[in-house]
Each structure stands twice: as C-alpha cells, then as structure tokens.
Amino acid sequence: MVQLDLSPLIGARPGERLSFTLDEGPQQLDDISVAFLRGLIQFTRVQGGILVETWVETRVEVECSRCLELFLYDTVLELEEIIGLGGRARPGISYALTEEGWFDPFPLLREQIWVNLPMKLLCRSDCRGICPDCGANLNREPCRCEKKIDPRLAPLAQFLEK
Ligand SMILES: [Zn+2]
Numbered sequence: 001m002v003q004l005d006l007s008p009l010i011g012a013r014p015g016e017r018l019s020f021t022l023d024e025g026p027q028q029l030d031d032i033s034v035a036f037l038r039g040l041i042q043f044t045r046v047q048g049g050i051l052v053e054t055w056v057e058t059r060v061e062v063e064c065s066r067c068l069e070l071f072l073y074d075t076v077l078e079l080e081e082i083i084g085l086g087g088r089a090r091p092g093i094s095y096a097l098t099e100e101g102w103f104d105p106f107p108l109l110r111e112q113i114w115v116n117l118p119m120k121l122l123c124r125s126d127c128r129g130i131c132p133d134c135g136a137n138l139n140r141e142p143c144r145c146e147k148k149i150d151p152r153l154a155p156l157a158q159f160l161e162k
C-alpha cells in the first residue's frame with residue numbers, strides 16, 4: 001500500500017497538478033501478485049474532483065488458461081479516472097481521497113490490471129495444455145494415455161506394415 005498526499009489539491013483551482021513517480025518492488029494487490037510497479041501517476045484538480053492519469057509498467061503473475069502453470073505477464077496500466085474529494089463518494093465515482101487528502105492508488109491499479117488481462121491467458125501461443133485424461137502437462141511430458149494404447153496398437157501396426 002502506498003499513500004499519496006493529495007491534500008494540496010483539495011483547495012486548489014481546477015487545472016492544478018501533482019505528479020508522483022511510482023517505483024515499487026513485489027506487491028500483493030489483494031488477489032494479484034506483481035513483481036513491480038513503475039511509472040507515473042498524475043493528479044489534476046478538476047471541477048468537483050481530481051482526475052487521475054497513470055502510466056505504470058507492471059509484471060503480473062498469472063495462471064495459463066490451458067496448462068495452469070504460473071507465468072509472468074507484462075502490461076502497462078494506462079487509465080484516466082475521476083476520484084472524489086475528502087471521503088465523499090458520488091454516483092459514478094468509485095474512489096475518493098480520505099478526509100485528510102490521502103489516496104492509495106493500488107485498488108485503482110489492481111482494477112486496471114484485470115481490465116488489461118486478456119480473457120484467455122496463454123503461457124505461450126503454442127501451449128499444448130494438459131491432457132484431460134491423464135493430467136500430463138503436454139509442454140513438459142508426453143501424454144501417459146498414449147503409452148497405454150501403444151502396446152495394443154503395436155501388433156496392428158506390424159500387421160499393416162506387411
Ligand atoms: Zn500454458
């Protein structure tokens with residue numbers, strides 16, 4: 001968790017800005033593990049709130065949809081979102097500063113990670129997945145079902161060769 005002090009923007013005129021550099025190591029964002037979060041977050045005072053703009057690089061630990069192995073997925077979190085002031089939540093605004101003007105950007109970034117992740121996550125484009133019968137990870141090992149079938153097919157194969 002990172003707490004940014006946005007209190008100078010509460011009483012500021014529209015258009016005033018605060019920028020922060022993010023350079024964080026491994027983090028647990030609720031249900032998501034990331035290796036790092038690096039980039040820029042800019043806050044601009046707008047009418048009735050603050051506009052958040054991010055450009056943050058991250059590396060997310062995800063599970064392959066086919067073989068279920070964990071792998072690392074790099075993505076850039078670019079978002080624009082209006083947040084509320086001083087703990088006041090309004091319809092259509094999901095995030096707000098605390099009364100004192102603190103803001104934790106991680107929940108917003110976590111949400112953007114989910115937006116960025118493709119529906120189907122593959123550890124590599126030609127991932128061969130898992131055999132539904134024997135559970136073998138076909139990227140690493142041969143399917144064990146084939147071995148069971150082989151001895152029975154061997155005489156047939158010999159017969160066909162004649
Ligand atoms: Zn895979």
Ligand SMILES: [Zn+2]
Pocket residue numbers: 131132133134135136143144145146
């Ligand atoms: Zn198998």
